[in-house]
Amino acid sequence: GQQVMQIPQYQHVQEGEDFTTYCNSSTTLSNIQWYKQRPGGHPVFLIQLVKSGEVKKQKRLTFQFGEAKKNSSLHITATQTTDVGTYFCAGGVPGAGSYQLTFGKGTKLSVIP
């Protein structure tokens, strides 16, 4: 079953508004990765977080990894039309002898100009 939950499924924002998507797991993750998929495109890696409580920034994007390594968030400040797409988190979920990267269902972001 789905071990990495992501909310919301959809988000519509006015250009210039902020946007946040959340990722939660019932188990401790080894790491969390974030990907962006533009409409009609393929997922593209954005960033990886490994340490408990880690925070990383990429221009207007801020990524956080929870202290318990069970949740993560992606926050976009002042959205632009170029931010349109689906954002996926992917967590390293413990499995047989290793960790398996498990994707959330994604948050589809629409930006109204």
Add this chain to the structure above:
Amino acid sequence: NAGVTQTPKFQVLKTGQSMTLQCAQDMNHEYMSWYRQDPGMGLRLIHYSVGAGITDQGEVPNGYNVSRSTTEDFPLRLLSAAPSQTSVYFCASSYSRDLTEAFFGQGTRLTVV
């Protein structure tokens, strides 16, 4: 660098037909995987391989076969296509099973009628 190359980009099959989706990577990555993407379901893992000669099942393996005779290639076979296999298929590769970014191919949009 070509990265991850998938062929074909589009395919229409009749129920019961068989076909092979090709995936090749030129990054010398050990780990390769196949996902299917359906609306509202995110990316679901079909099969994966941790190296040449080694494959294993993911979350939704039924109806699909894989093999990994070389590091570069990881084809996905549909033995008897069913309408439920209509989906977008992505192949991905990474240096290792976890803690490294996944590179995705452009995807194959498959319709089974």
